Amino acid sequence: MEAEDGKPAAGYRHGPPWVFKGSALYQLHLVKAATARAFVPKELRLVEAFGYTLGGMFLARYHDSPAGQFDELVVIAGIVWNPPTSCAWAARVLVNSAEACRHGRKEVGLPSHVAAFSETEACALRNKPNNFLNILGMSSGFSKQENYRGIEISETSGSSSRHLCNISLPLNEASRGSYKRNKWMGPAIKMSLPSFSGQTEDHPELLKYSCKVECRVRPVSPAKIWSPKTAEPEECSDGRNNSTGSDSDAQRQSLLVLLSRPILALEFSSLRMHVDAPKIVAPHPKKKEVRYSSST
Numbered sequence: 001m002e003a004e005d006g007k008p009a010a011g012y013r014h015g016p017p018w019v020f021k022g023s024a025l026y027q028l029h030l031v032k033a034a035t036a037r038a039f040v041p042k043e044l045r046l047v048e049a050f051g052y053t054l055g056g057m058f059l060a061r062y063h064d065s066p067a068g069q070f071d072e073l074v075v076i077a078g079i080v081w082n083p084p085t086s087c088a089w090a091a092r093v094l095v096n097s098a099e100a101c102r103h104g105r106k107e108v109g110l111p112s113h114v115a116a117f118s119e120t121e122a123c124a125l126r127n128k129p130n131n132f133l134n135i136l137g138m139s140s141g142f143s144k145q146e147n148y149r150g151i152e153i154s155e156t157s158g159s160s161s162r163h164l165c166n167i168s169l170p171l172n173e174a175s176r177g178s179y180k181r182n183k184w185m186g187p188a189i190k191m192s193l194p195s196f197s198g199q200t201e202d203h204p205e206l207l208k209y210s211c212k213v214e215c216r217v218r219p220v221s222p223a224k225i226w227s228p229k230t231a232e233p234e235e236c237s238d239g240r241n242n243s244t245g246s247d248s249d250a251q252r253q254s255l256l257v258l259l260s261r262p263i264l265a266l267e268f269s270s271l272r273m274h275v276d277a278p279k280i281v282a283p284h285p286k287k288k289e290v291r292y293s294s295s296t
Contacts, residue, residue, distance in 0.1 A: 073095075150166060
């Protein structure tokens with residue numbers, strides 16, 4: 001597929017590119033291909049192996065952006081093939097800023113929704129195996145107290161609110177915002193995260209945009225995600241929702257992505273992200289079929 005050149009849509013007061021500064025957790029999950037296909041357009045080929053694709057979440061807190069300070073949760077359904085590379089597909093985007101939500105919907109073609117991010121801090125006891133005591137047959141483990149920063153996320157619409165999930169992040173010096181001088185923050189990196197968007201009510205066409213990221217990155221323990229039991233939408237044989245296609249069904253389906261198995265979590269600190277204006281994507285023109293006729 002190719003991106004068509006054209007005038008970028010008007011966005012925030014300044015830009016594009018739009019610049020976001022803050023910190024984030026980028027977490028990769030093994031997502032069932034059938035779950036991801038409920039969101040990915042049929043014309044795009046899902047990158048999958050053994051029935052799974054790479055999805056997950058991008059949980060960010062921006063202290064400086066075109067919309068000021070706000071929190072964001074991007075639910076990534078999976079990875080789709082876009083030769084010669086691949087792009088992520090967002091199943092749902094939650095922000096606690098009406099301006100950021102409007103921008104995501106109207107200008108970037110994202111499935112953005114306004115949400116409340118409520119924080120709590122709690123202590124939890126976790127059983128940690130002690131191999132030495134196990135060898136002696138004296139104990140199977142001991143309890144270790146850990147502090148967690150809990151985030152409860154609920155989608156809001158007018159005066160109504162609908163709970164989505166809870167996320168627990170282990171507290172450390174980074175999350176407290178007070179790095180020690182000898183605290184390893186990870187290497188400084190620069191990378192590009194290309195993504196598809198569009199095919200929404202506001203943008204029926206397929207779009208592509210790029211996020212250029214500069215940050216310090218280091219591996220961390222995956223966040224714990226849970227939610228009250230909710231009815232799961234049935235899936236057709238092609239993996240798409242067998243439902244009326246309501247927004248509540250899409251919310252439940254995106255929850256399946258969040259509750260899938262995490263395999264890697266990366267902490268982005270000193271984050272500076274440049275987001276380019278999206279461009280309309282057009283399919284490659286089909287090659288004309290050449291037929292040969294033999295003379296007799």
